[in-house]
Amino acid sequence: MKVIEKPKDIVDSSKIELQAGSSMTHNRKRRSFLRNSIAMASGAGALGVSAVASGQDLPVPESNKQMGRSIPPEEYGLPSKFEAQVKRRRSDILVNRQNFSDWSMTPLQSQPGITTPNGLFFERHHNGVPDINPDTHVLALHGMVRKPLKLSMSDLMRYPSVSKFYFMECSGNGLTDWLKPASKTVQQTHGLLSCAQWTGVPVSWLLDEAGMLPEVKWLIAEGADGSAHLRSIPVEKMLDDALLVYAMNGEMLRPENGYPLRLFIPGWEGNVSVKWLRRIKAGTEPWHVRGETARYTDPMPNGMWRKFSFVMEAKSVVTRPSGGMNLQRGFNEIQGFAWSGNGKIAAVDVTVDGGKTWQQAVLEDPVIDKCLTRFRFNWNWQGGPAVIASRAVDSTGYVQPTVEDIKKSRAIVGFVQHHNGIFPWNVSASGEVTNGIG
Amino acid sequence: MKVIEKPKDIVDSSKIELQAGSSMTHNRKRRSFLRNSIAMASGAGALGVSAVASGQDLPVPESNKQMGRSIPPEEYGLPSKFEAQVKRRRSDILVNRQNFSDWSMTPLQSQPGITTPNGLFFERHHNGVPDINPDTHVLALHGMVRKPLKLSMSDLMRYPSVSKFYFMECSGNGLTDWLKPASKTVQQTHGLLSCAQWTGVPVSWLLDEAGMLPEVKWLIAEGADGSAHLRSIPVEKMLDDALLVYAMNGEMLRPENGYPLRLFIPGWEGNVSVKWLRRIKAGTEPWHVRGETARYTDPMPNGMWRKFSFVMEAKSVVTRPSGGMNLQRGFNEIQGFAWSGNGKIAAVDVTVDGGKTWQQAVLEDPVIDKCLTRFRFNWNWQGGPAVIASRAVDSTGYVQPTVEDIKKSRAIVGFVQHHNGIFPWNVSASGEVTNGIG
Numbered sequence: 001m002k003v004i005e006k007p008k009d010i011v012d013s014s015k016i017e018l019q020a021g022s023s024m025t026h027n028r029k030r031r032s033f034l035r036n037s038i039a040m041a042s043g044a045g046a047l048g049v050s051a052v053a054s055g056q057d058l059p060v061p062e063s064n065k066q067m068g069r070s071i072p073p074e075e076y077g078l079p080s081k082f083e084a085q086v087k088r089r090r091s092d093i094l095v096n097r098q099n100f101s102d103w104s105m106t107p108l109q110s111q112p113g114i115t116t117p118n119g120l121f122f123e124r125h126h127n128g129v130p131d132i133n134p135d136t137h138v139l140a141l142h143g144m145v146r147k148p149l150k151l152s153m154s155d156l157m158r159y160p161s162v163s164k165f166y167f168m169e170c171s172g173n174g175l176t177d178w179l180k181p182a183s184k185t186v187q188q189t190h191g192l193l194s195c196a197q198w199t200g201v202p203v204s205w206l207l208d209e210a211g212m213l214p215e216v217k218w219l220i221a222e223g224a225d226g227s228a229h230l231r232s233i234p235v236e237k238m239l240d241d242a243l244l245v246y247a248m249n250g251e252m253l254r255p256e257n258g259y260p261l262r263l264f265i266p267g268w269e270g271n272v273s274v275k276w277l278r279r280i281k282a283g284t285e286p287w288h289v290r291g292e293t294a295r296y297t298d299p300m301p302n303g304m305w306r307k308f309s310f311v312m313e314a315k316s317v318v319t320r321p322s323g324g325m326n327l328q329r330g331f332n333e334i335q336g337f338a339w340s341g342n343g344k345i346a347a348v349d350v351t352v353d354g355g356k357t358w359q360q361a362v363l364e365d366p367v368i369d370k371c372l373t374r375f376r377f378n379w380n381w382q383g384g385p386a387v388i389a390s391r392a393v394d395s396t397g398y399v400q401p402t403v404e405d406i407k408k409s410r411a412i413v414g415f416v417q418h419h420n421g422i423f424p425w426n427v428s429a430s431g432e433v434t435n436g437i438g
Numbered sequence: 439m440k441v442i443e444k445p446k447d448i449v450d451s452s453k454i455e456l457q458a459g460s461s462m463t464h465n466r467k468r469r470s471f472l473r474n475s476i477a478m479a480s481g482a483g484a485l486g487v488s489a490v491a492s493g494q495d496l497p498v499p500e501s502n503k504q505m506g507r508s509i510p511p512e513e514y515g516l517p518s519k520f521e522a523q524v525k526r527r528r529s530d531i532l533v534n535r536q537n538f539s540d541w542s543m544t545p546l547q548s549q550p551g552i553t554t555p556n557g558l559f560f561e562r563h564h565n566g567v568p569d570i571n572p573d574t575h576v577l578a579l580h581g582m583v584r585k586p587l588k589l590s591m592s593d594l595m596r597y598p599s600v601s602k603f604y605f606m607e608c609s610g611n612g613l614t615d616w617l618k619p620a621s622k623t624v625q626q627t628h629g630l631l632s633c634a635q636w637t638g639v640p641v642s643w644l645l646d647e648a649g650m651l652p653e654v655k656w657l658i659a660e661g662a663d664g665s666a667h668l669r670s671i672p673v674e675k676m677l678d679d680a681l682l683v684y685a686m687n688g689e690m691l692r693p694e695n696g697y698p699l700r701l702f703i704p705g706w707e708g709n710v711s712v713k714w715l716r717r718i719k720a721g722t723e724p725w726h727v728r729g730e731t732a733r734y735t736d737p738m739p740n741g742m743w744r745k746f747s748f749v750m751e752a753k754s755v756v757t758r759p760s761g762g763m764n765l766q767r768g769f770n771e772i773q774g775f776a777w778s779g780n781g782k783i784a785a786v787d788v789t790v791d792g793g794k795t796w797q798q799a800v801l802e803d804p805v806i807d808k809c810l811t812r813f814r815f816n817w818n819w820q821g822g823p824a825v826i827a828s829r830a831v832d833s834t835g836y837v838q839p840t841v842e843d844i845k846k847s848r849a850i851v852g853f854v855q856h857h858n859g860i861f862p863w864n865v866s867a868s869g870e871v872t873n874g875i876g
Contacts, residue, residue: 057578057588058578058580058717061570061574061575061662061716063568063569063570063662063663063664063714064662064663064664064666064716065664066568066664067538067565067566067664068538068563068565068566068567068568068569068663068664069566069567069568069569069693070538070540070566070567071528071540071541071542071561071563071567071694072528073527073528074525074526074527074528075525075526075542075557076516076517076524076525076526076557076558077526077556077557077558077559077692077694078514078557078692079514079556079689079690079692080569080690080691080692080693080697080698081569082571082572082573082697082698083689083690086514086689086690087512087513087514088512088513088514088515089511089512090509090510090511090512100505100506100508102508102509103509104509104513110689110690111688111689112599112601112637112685112688112689113601113635113636113637113685113686113687113688114601114635114688115553115635115687115688116688117555117556117687117688117689118515118517118555119513119514119515119516119557120514120515120688120689121515123509125506125509127505127506128505128506128507128508129506129507129508129509130501130504130506130507131501131506131507131518131519132499132501133520134520135520136499137499140495140496142496150495158766158769158770158771159771160771160814160816161550161771161773162802163550163551163552163802163812165804197551197552197553198551199550199551224499224501224502225501225502225506226501226502226503226504226505226506228502247550247551248551249551249553249555249687250549250550250551250552250553250554250555250558251517251521251524251548251549251550251555251558252517252518252521252524252548253518254515254516254517254518255507255518256509256515259518259520259521260518260520276501278499278502279496328596331596332596333596333597333598333599335599364600364601366603366804366806368804374601376598378598
């Protein structure tokens with residue numbers, strides 16, 4: 001008989017003997033960790049369970065006594081009205097709406113599992129969301145190719161496709177919260193991050209069709225939106241794992257995520273995965289467009305700015321507990337996400353004492369390359385202040401840095417991109433969870 | 439450099455040499471299979487690609503010339519208006535609406551990837567969808583336990599959780615199409631099938647908390663809906679991998695899928711995964727409720743009816759091409775899903791000649807236990823009639839049977855449950871795809 005084991009990595013400050021795993025088998029006389037932790041924390045009932053004494057304690061709910069809603073002839077379903085607070089939200093920290101350059105953020109504090117529902121997937125646009133008819137949309141491949149190509153969506157969808165789980169993170173994720181707290185919730189601090197299973201056609205196949213010339217070093221992708229968003233991308237990455245994506249999470253792309261076609265550059269900053277893709281042009285040099293000079297560059301300590309910082313390096317964040325939550329004493333599962341643009345997550349460490357000590361969290365399967373990985377860590381909170389944070393290690397051996405570490409090689413002035421520093425949450429003596437930066 | 443390879447398993451009736459994989463590397467002089475197949479099928483342009491001669495062939499679309507839609511302060515996003523045809527649909531083959539016992543079906547023909555969007559996840563209700571407030575919902579564990587328990591949703595959500603990818607299939611999936619065609623599309627023939635990543639708490643942990651007595655052999659689960667749906671489940675399965683599920687695909691359950699709490703019994707017929715779960719009672723015998731006598735039973739050749747047929751055995755179906763589509767000559771990727779309630783999918787074979795010959799399809803990663811697995815198979819259709827079908831093999835060695843095989847051990851009379859037979863699609867000489875049963 002298989003048994004899903006309770007996690008074994010537990011912070012147990014009271015040294016009560018733990019009996020994980022085997023307590024879930026048929027040996028029902030052994031007391032489990034959870035019951036121990038309930039008793040330890042505040043006597044029986046710390047998790048709120050109460051005895052059912054008789055049939056009178058099992059009242060039949062009203063929903064058992066009436067017919068429910070019937071099924072309409074056709075429908076695209078929506079969440080319960082009781083979940084109306086779970087929305088993606090526009091930033092209220094930085095607002096820049098004169099040119100429709102804006103973003104919305106994913107409620108990571110409410111996301112179980114690894115994929116983000118399409119209705120909650122974060123957005124970033126430079127000039128709003130176009131409403132493109134797939135029947136007239138055309139992708140062109142041109143420039144230094146022997147045979148320039150134009151493809152309709154139906155052309156493209158006749159190719160074999162591949163489906164891959166990948167995270168997507170905006171380079172600006174966390175830019176308001178480097179040195180002191182600006183944001184309250186993990187939706188505001190880290191919500192320019194989502195994950196999906198993406199479906200499309202490898203760019204390499206089409207470049208092969210077009211007969212790309214051997215001297216090509218860079219390609220540029222352009223969107224069909226009002227900003228005509230452009231990014232230059234090195235040929236090696238385009239041939240490695242770049243995809244022409246038309247679907248996410250089991251359905252066609254959403255308009256705000258590039259419908260009907262986007263480029264997808266796995267593990268790199270989101271803005272290179274050009275949405276509403278209308279052309280890819282091959283050349284020998286980067287084009288030095290606005291998104292590579294005025295935007296998406298990193299200041300260095302010597303006053304220079306680094307132009308290309310494509311890879312989103314290993315990072316993690318605790319989503320539960322996180323800002324705005326109130327902790328109850330006793331057993332708490334610390335949960336969060338870890339991800340790396342350079343490979344798989346190899347390990348995540350968790351601290352509850354502000355980094356004095358770290359312990360290894362459990363990684364939940366499946367652990368997939370360049371995909372969100374969920375970590376879990378059991379904690380018995382006895383009351384009293386705590387500082388919770390996580391630290392990711394990826395398959396290259398890279399360890400998520402502290403902000404102090406990052407400061408050694410980069411200048412943190414203003415709203416700096418590419419923040420992958422360790423991020424703490426403060427827990428007050430009464431259990432209030434707040435942004436712990438600085 | 440990593441390269442995503444074009445699939446190598448190709449039906450190539452013209453014997454043109456195939457050059458998969460390496461054609462996508464820097465060796466750009468080699469012609470790829472796809473270009474060969476284009477040329478072979480109907481000359482250049484079989485996939486509709488056309489040359490871009492000059493800048494005049496790249497007109498700037500209107501969407502580049504205007505600002506798009508701005509982001510609202512908060513939102514739960516929806517699909518493009520151009521995807522309005524992708525809906526789950528109520529059955530129009532069998533209608534039984536006098537008691538709100540009904541079902542809706544997933545548009546599998548439109549599902550890339552392995553998970554089904556929650557808005558398209560199939561439904562089956564015995565008396566409509568209740569609208570349950572999670573703040574007042576209670577789960578009771580009682581019967582033969584030392585300490586009966588009542589848990590609120592917030593109690594339950596303090597437990598550690600697990601997230602698992604699993605398919606869900608209704609036992610009645612395919613019941614209209616055993617011997618002759620009744621349905622047109624794969625949504626109608628196989629759409630009582632979906633897949634999600636489910637999040638919840640192992641039932642075994644709570645039974646351990648409650649101190650289940652050693653003599654318990656069966657448990658019964660009851661829903662809080664208008665049908666008070668009940669099913670008896672053997673204790674071994676409850677302790678093995680059954681979950682108390684509150685979330686799917688990265689958000690809380692949808693109302694029609696059991697919000698705020700359902701039982702989830704991996705790999706078994708959907709109706710045992712009782713939705714709107716309000717109690718689990720432990721006992722020594724099955725309860726022989728209506729769902730175990732009047733429903734969900736299988737007729738045998740000897741006139742007797744088999745009462746419990748829990749496991750959904752290995753099955754597969756081609757979703758592209760499928761009923762209602764029109765095939766174009768030349769290259770076509772045959773796609774579909776395979777799944778087994780007994781383990782992982784080990785292999786899928788595809789036939790294009792009605793079962794005379796079979797060839798192995800490519801399985802796409804990740805291949806997960808009791809989860810939808812996508813298979814792909816490259817095919818060059820030269821015109822002329824064809825009969826396409828798939829055959830799954832699971833990790834136990836079980837091979838998906840033909841309907842003729844199933845008839846040897848079961849009576850196929852009326853609307854029989856548990857149809858996992860091989861399912862063919864006919865392709866006419868002009869490329870029209872229709873239900874090929876019988």
